[in-house]
Amino acid sequence: MSDVSIKIRSLRKVYDGNLEALKGIDLDIPKGSFFGLLGPNGAGKTTTIGIITGLVNITSGLVEVMGHNVINDYKQARKLIGLSPQELNFDVFFPIQDVLALNAGYYGLSKKDAYERANIMLEQFGLIKKSKNTARELSGGMKRRVQIAKALVHDPEILILDEPTAGVDIELRHMLWDYLKQINNDGKTIILTTHYIEEAESLCDEIAIIDNGRIIKQDTPKNLVNMLGDNNIIVRFNPRGDLPDLSPFSYKIENNLIKFSTNNPNKDLPKIITKLNESSIDILEINTSKSSLEEVFVKLTND
Secondary structure (H helix, E strand, O other): OOOEEEEEEEEEEEEOOOEEEEEEEEEEEEOOOEEEEEOOOOOOHHHHHHHHOOOOOOOEEEEEEOOEEOOOOHHHHHHOEEEEOOOOOOOOOOEHHHHHHHHHHHOOOOHHHHHHHHHHHHHHOOOHHHOOOEHHHOOHHHHHHHHHHHHHOOOOOEEEEEOOOOOOOHHHHHHHHHHHHHHHHOOOEEEEEOOOHHHHHHHOOEEEEEEOOEEEEEEOHHHHHHHHOOOEEEEEEEEOOOOOOOOOOEEEEEOOEEEEEOOOHHHHHHHHHHHHHOOOEEEEEEEEEOOOHHHHHHHHHHO
16 A cells, blocks of 8 residues: 555646646645645645645546545545535534534435534543534634544544634644644644645644645754755854864854854754864854754745
């Protein structure tokens, strides 16, 4: 069995004959991963998700969900996915228990099983006391919980979350983070799009950055920061004579500060300290500064 949950090859999408939203992207999303798809507005994230879930037609290319082609075997492909879109997409005049049970029924669950799954989701998301309330009677944060519960009610292999914590308070955001980590650890593949880059950095074990319809980078958050970030070791010192050559490290000296540029501060710090101790330098203070994923994201998408 393949270890890839979603396989995308040479995927193109052209709107209205001339707007090329996707320009031949290739992407493998590992099974069981917590995968981030990041990009600025208009980069192609929602189009990609729409194609995976059957909401957008393909211009050309291949998309498979757990080995099932989304065009030729679309019924099986769609059963494997739960989608929580950015915009709320349920009837606000229905009791939320019925909203969830109805959605489960779309995926073939019997009425009995559908309501059992609905109640499990309501309990999980702290909504059991609101089960008979209509969605219009809920707060914004509770509606967001219903949205994600609706995506999970048929227990899909793959959960796609498009801006799941947009507009929710910090407490709910962290509650959702904890739950998503739990179900991911249990084996569910999760695909996340978010403009909260720190959210992706905290949750995702792999990230693809899309811009202008192309995948421009894909790697772990740590590797992206190490390879592309501005990471430094800064040493404040008291000189005793001429400064030595500190090669092979890349560095600059300003006043009584030595600023080392490094791709891996944690790995290089002991080597730098050893090098300095062999020289005529009194080390007064050492600090490290590491870029965030957000800084790397801005750098990549502004180039």
